[in-house]
Amino acid sequence: MEHLRAFDVMAFSKGRYVVSVAKSAQDIVYAQDLRGLCFNLAGRDSDAFDPNCAHILIHSLVDNRLVGCFRMLSVTGETVQSSYSAQFYDLEALLSFKGPMIELGRFCIHPDAQHPDIIRIAWAALTAYVDECKISMLFGCTSFAGTDTSVHQEVFELLGKRHTAPSLWAPQVKSRDVFNFKRDGRAEFDTKQALARMPPLLRTYLLMGGVSDHAVFDRKLETMHVFTAVDINAIPKARKRLLRALVG
Numbered sequence: 001m002e003h004l005r006a007f008d009v010m011a012f013s014k015g016r017y018v019v020s021v022a023k024s025a026q027d028i029v030y031a032q033d034l035r036g037l038c039f040n041l042a043g044r045d046s047d048a049f050d051p052n053c054a055h056i057l058i059h060s061l062v063d064n065r066l067v068g069c070f071r072m073l074s075v076t077g078e079t080v081q082s083s084y085s086a087q088f089y090d091l092e093a094l095l096s097f098k099g100p101m102i103e104l105g106r107f108c109i110h111p112d113a114q115h116p117d118i119i120r121i122a123w124a125a126l127t128a129y130v131d132e133c134k135i136s137m138l139f140g141c142t143s144f145a146g147t148d149t150s151v152h153q154e155v156f157e158l159l160g161k162r163h164t165a166p167s168l169w170a171p172q173v174k175s176r177d178v179f180n181f182k183r184d185g186r187a188e189f190d191t192k193q194a195l196a197r198m199p200p201l202l203r204t205y206l207l208m209g210g211v212s213d214h215a216v217f218d219r220k221l222e223t224m225h226v227f228t229a230v231d232i233n234a235i236p237k238a239r240k241r242l243l244r245a246l247v248g
Contacts, residue, residue: 012128014121014246016062022055031055031069031106038108039221049073049084049105056125058118067113068122072129073103085141088216089171089227097169099136102129107140107201119200124246130232131244137169138209139229142202147217147224149179155198156181156215157189159226165210171227175216179224182213202228208235 012019022028028050035045050071058068075083077097084105085091094101104126109118126138144152160182164170173180195203205211209230216225235243 012124012247013061014124015117016060017058017067017117017121018061019056019058019121019125022057027057028055030066031057034066034069034110035106035108038111039223045106053105056122058121060113067110068108068118070107070122071105073105075101075103085139085227088141088175088225089212090174091171093167093169093171097137100133101137101139102135104138104140119204120246123204123243127243128247136232137229138232139227141225142199142205142228144199144215144224144226147219147222149215149224152197152224154189154194158191158194159211160213163206163211164213165229169229169231171212173214177217177219178214179217180214202226205230208239
């Protein structure tokens with residue numbers, strides 16, 4: 001956690017938003033309340049992973065309202081099986097991965113604050129952190145609302161045919177409650193419509209990384225998870241320049 005604490009000094013703004021790291025228990029409660037709102041829970045969302053994570057907050061400079069948040073858990077190949085994602089996916093392929101990794105989780109944007117600068121400043125923060133701490137991989141579970149696969153069918157078609165992860169780190173099936181979208185795919189789908197319906201964070205991920213070949217149902221949160229990862233060394237140089245430009 002030392003390099004996560006070192007990141008605590010970093011805070012910067014873009015447009016009308018500012019990103020920073022939670023510094024108090026109350027800051028984390030605010031993030032958990034936003035997560036509960038975004039996940040349509042009766043109260044705040046919290047779990048056993050929260051105490052070991054750095055919580056990143058995005059506030060509006062207009063009214064200081066919390067409009068976005070996500071958390072980062074520091075892991076290595078030796079500790080990847082203790083990550084949140086490992087509850088749902090067999091991550092044995094990552095046991096031999098070299099270099100520090102960060103698991104991203106609970107990425108939420110307030111439903112009344114869907115501005116593209118929120119995603120941009122989140123990626124600016126991640127880029128600054130990856131560069132400073134020499135992170136080798138970002139990974140996590142991207143959530144789809146609800147558990148009706150037909151609602152997201154075209155998105156799953158696109159993922160299964162064009163964006164599944166390389167065997168070097170692709171996760172295997174662990175959960176008994178999954179939807180194998182690569183196996184169940186149809187012949188045709190509307191790419192434009194699929195991209196439009198895709199979670200915003202996942203669209204950005206796909207410019208740099210890949211996903212699992214199946215979704216896992218999370219009945220507690222009434223969502224579906226798709227494992228997503230970015231191998232930092234595999235990001236094209238042009239894309240890295242664009243991301244670093246966000247920091248400036």
